[in-house]
Amino acid sequence: MSLQVIMASDYQILCLGENDSLKLSFLTNHIPPEKLIYAYQYAGEWFLRTKETVPRWYDLRTQTFSEIMPLNGIGLIAHSLNIFNLKVDDQYLYVDWDGKVKLSSSSKEDSALFRLIDSKKFEIFLKQISYRWVRGTKGDIVSINLHTSSLREINIGSAKIGFDQLFEALIESQKTGELLVNEEWKVWRFVRYNPLIILEAYGPDAVDELSVALCSLKDFAGYRDKVFILTDANHRLLEEKFCDIGLSLQFFYVSSQEAQSSPLPRARLIKNPQFLDQYAPILFCSSGVVFGAPLDQLMTKVALSRQVEGLEYFFHPESPSSESEQKRAQNLLIGEGGALMMVPNMAHHRIYLEAAFDLLERLIKEFGLKNLPQERQPLINYALRRVRDFSTQYFSRTVLATRFVPSFYGVISEIICFPISEEKRSAQMKTYLETIKKAEGEIG
Numbered sequence: 001m002s003l004q005v006i007m008a009s010d011y012q013i014l015c016l017g018e019n020d021s022l023k024l025s026f027l028t029n030h031i032p033p034e035k036l037i038y039a040y041q042y043a044g045e046w047f048l049r050t051k052e053t054v055p056r057w058y059d060l061r062t063q064t065f066s067e068i069m070p071l072n073g074i075g076l077i078a079h080s081l082n083i084f085n086l087k088v089d090d091q092y093l094y095v096d097w098d099g100k101v102k103l104s105s106s107s108k109e110d111s112a113l114f115r116l117i118d119s120k121k122f123e124i125f126l127k128q129i130s131y132r133w134v135r136g137t138k139g140d141i142v143s144i145n146l147h148t149s150s151l152r153e154i155n156i157g158s159a160k161i162g163f164d165q166l167f168e169a170l171i172e173s174q175k176t177g178e179l180l181v182n183e184e185w186k187v188w189r190f191v192r193y194n195p196l197i198i199l200e201a202y203g204p205d206a207v208d209e210l211s212v213a214l215c216s217l218k219d220f221a222g223y224r225d226k227v228f229i230l231t232d233a234n235h236r237l238l239e240e241k242f243c244d245i246g247l248s249l250q251f252f253y254v255s256s257q258e259a260q261s262s263p264l265p266r267a268r269l270i271k272n273p274q275f276l277d278q279y280a281p282i283l284f285c286s287s288g289v290v291f292g293a294p295l296d297q298l299m300t301k302v303a304l305s306r307q308v309e310g311l312e313y314f315f316h317p318e319s320p321s322s323e324s325e326q327k328r329a330q331n332l333l334i335g336e337g338g339a340l341m342m343v344p345n346m347a348h349h350r351i352y353l354e355a356a357f358d359l360l361e362r363l364i365k366e367f368g369l370k371n372l373p374q375e376r377q378p379l380i381n382y383a384l385r386r387v388r389d390f391s392t393q394y395f396s397r398t399v400l401a402t403r404f405v406p407s408f409y410g411v412i413s414e415i416i417c418f419p420i421s422e423e424k425r426s427a428q429m430k431t432y433l434e435t436i437k438k439a440e441g442e443i444g
Helices: 119-128 163-176 206-219 235-241 266-270 296-304 323-330 346-367 377-386 406-410 425-443
Strands: 004-008 012-016 022-026 038-042 045-049 057-059 064-066 075-080 083-088 091-095 101-104 114-118 132-136 140-145 153-156 159-162 178-183 186-193 196-201 226-231 248-253 282-286 289-291 341-343 399-401 415-417
Touching: 004 119, 022 101, 114 119, 119 163, 132 296, 140 296, 153 163, 159 163, 159 178, 159 186, 163 178, 163 346, 186 296, 196 206, 196 266, 206 226, 206 235, 206 289, 206 425, 226 235, 226 266, 235 248, 266 346, 289 425, 296 341, 341 346, 341 377, 346 377
Parallel strands: 196 226, 196 282, 226 248, 399 415
Antiparallel strands: 004 012, 004 038, 004 114, 012 022, 038 045, 045 057, 057 064, 075 083, 083 091, 083 114, 091 101, 132 140, 132 186, 140 153, 153 159, 178 186, 282 341, 289 415
8 A cells, every 4th residue: 555645624734743743734835755644554554654664653642653563553434535534542633723733532523634645646746736727718827726725625716626536637637738627517628837938049149139039028028937048159148148137047058050950959858858848838939039018818828729839831842732832931031930839738749849840850951951941940830730730820810020111110919020131130129129118108
């Protein structure tokens, strides 16, 4: 029998206190496993013990620890599935008004009820409850509220879901990134919301472009989650420059040679589960973009989507779907499409993304970079569309790609893509950023 974590009705966990006493600590307090007190079944009886290889056993009768298992175990009186009274002789373990663990002759109060949770599943559960979730179909961001939950129900947003149902769904969600649960006659779908933006900053203008992009991301998009930066620039220089920007940044070095085959360097992150699996959704783009408005609505919609989101540009040198599509992609200026791609999650899409980037790598080797479009994201889009994992539903409404017609500077959109031209791209981005700052000031 596996070790069982013991949880009280207010989501506090039984653990080791001072001077070998028992105490309770709230579930999210990151209690080390060696500090927890577990229920353990041996020869048909239940005992309290620590996790060590050579465990210490707690005797409720003497209220002391020993390296020797007590002669008599404790009784588990079932109230419902996985909810019990813990009984020793004619007394019951309960939580007093001051939060201390004591023994009482009464078992009627909720304070004398405990839920047993498999210790291995508990570790997964603990991680999953910390996430935010997007609720379909409204697309609002919700969290699990343990303070208003009970041993029998867990509250997620306004929904009250049976504990055991949501518990198992949360365990499964580490693989799928989503919850599918019932609340009476309602069916709820929740998808994990832990967004990540991956910016690619290459070339001599990379640092200045990043300055504008990150400034807009913080000030206009209101983004406060993780940002990865793929760059061939000096890491120390970037870390020093952006250390006080107020965003959580992580830098990944890309050689100048690798940068020339962009967006191929993304494949390194996509193929390594430890980097991206915890994030959803994931926005990939170049550093030549300005974020002109809050991103939450766009990101929650894509999080709920079942396809990778991109712009309507497609290209393949040998399998053109139409001549007009090929020309559109070939005429795309570098940066005009922002190398944009948003992935709802890696669990459902990694297999297709890996195939798409493998295709890009083969095409680069076979045809050479000079014989492919300057903007190579359309090759990825083409591959994803072939396997029906591609949509333009949301980017078409929220992304503005321009060749700088004068009227452009009066337009505000979530993502604005800037192509490389004779003028430094960062200078164009700064001009636009100043324009929307001024517009916001006038509105304010």
